[in-house]
Amino acid sequence: MFVTDPAAFLAEFSDERYPMRGAATARSAFLVSPASGVLAEESARDNRYMDLSRTPDPVRALRQHAELARRLGADVPVLTFPGDPDCPDGMFPNNVFATARGNLIVGRMRHPVRRREAARSDIRGFFRDVLGYRELDLSSGDYVAELTGALVIDRARGIGYCGLSERCDMAGARAMHEAFGLRLTFAFELAAGEYHTNVVLAVLAGRVVILAGDGFADPAVPDAIARAYGGQAIRLDPAQKRAFAGNAIALAPDRVWMSAAAAAALEPAQRRLLERAGFSLGAVDLDEIEKAGGSLRCCVAEIF
Template identity: 25%
Template sequence: MTPPTYFTVEYAINPWMDTSTPVDVELALAQWEHLRHTYRRLGHTVDLVEPVPGLPDMVYAANAGLIINGTAIVARFKHAERHGESVAYAAWMGQHGHDPVATRHVNEGQGDLLVVGSMILAGTGFRTHLHAHAEVGTLTGMPVISLELVDPRFYHLDTALTVLDDTTIAYYPSAFTDDARAQLRRLFPDAIEVASADAYVLGLNAVSDGKHVVYPAQATGFAEQLHRAGFHPIGVDLSELLKGGGSVKCCTLEVFS
């Protein structure tokens, strides 16, 4: 995780961002700290990456890359405003025993690359390039399932789909093409399908450890669905960071070993 020390909305690269909306950095830091303490209270280790001035979106650590089974794929961002994040996160990876490798095509890390058991679900349509999916498959040795997104509000896969455990997901069907929905229904017939009201507060931008699901607190319907499915939902308020188009998952780069 990276603290939102320099967080602001000074450009608009997704529909959630409005440069005329002021950002309360102190509130963003407090909300982020609550998320970090929630993870630690649940017994998880949280490593911190130093924020860099001039990189206001660096708080969205999930986009930094994909670290799994000894492979560290560093992000190649679509927008020039975020290119410096790749340098900062690659340096952190190298300093912590990971050998960062790059893809030739745009990939935005765990924003679009979500690990489910022995496979990777990979989003495309707005950020990560379809050709990067094949590169990720080669680098990780894992099957990659391509899923096309169609609604610009759900510009990354992690805004429209949550991995709950090795066999279970939740997702918002309207964010995907017909073909992608058919793939998801074939692979995950028992998936939780989330309503628009919860999707529109980025309720699916959540993190699960297989039992506890840390999710945006405004997604109350999703919380009820999680409870009925046997998970323990834990709501957190990241409303200030939502101004940049991210929430719980966006702020969290998971390391799979």
């Protein structure tokens, strides 16, 4: 089912209709190393979190990225592909590549600089020839569909939350609903200036949601999502959102990962909610990578 109205979403959502019967967290993950000393000017046109005046330090970015891979390896096996200097946003592979039901899904990127990433034969070949995954290629579609940047998925229930923006239109949302084999997708408009849903929403192993209310065009949308999860919701203020506290991920049932800046922005009550839900908090310094307009969740492509 595909819905666009908060009331329709709440009328459809229930634990009886959508029980947690699937894997809530990934079995593995892959990253792509940073390889460029410049920021992607095309991406900056619709990514308010980028600042072209802040020149990244490629050596420091690479060091932080390697530490991220090492730390995440405590929860799942982590594979790192080499970066491409011609793809300055390549260290955010989850927008371009995703997996579901034994399929590698390749997204349709808005900007040409990012479409280069979708053509990588090594990543496609690894999933096809090594893992035996089928390929669902959305990259030439007549829509925009930036995968798990635009689409936040409750994998345990098969429910997708798709924010519409310049990085994902309605046709792209419907294409992803089919490609991921989702049972229910709730599509909604992001607030003006927001580019990806995974900056304003995270679903943590199907148990807790993190929401930045000002990132949604209609305040009824985050209210409906929080209600669906029984109030197990961390509400972010604008400063916490800018610190990327919404760009979080659970790769194991008992731990949430976010950047060090994001973790530092959390209030004690928010940390206690995570603890009561059974999550410890892992944090990694990523300030150099965050200059490119994304954070920890953006770096991680999950393998299901």
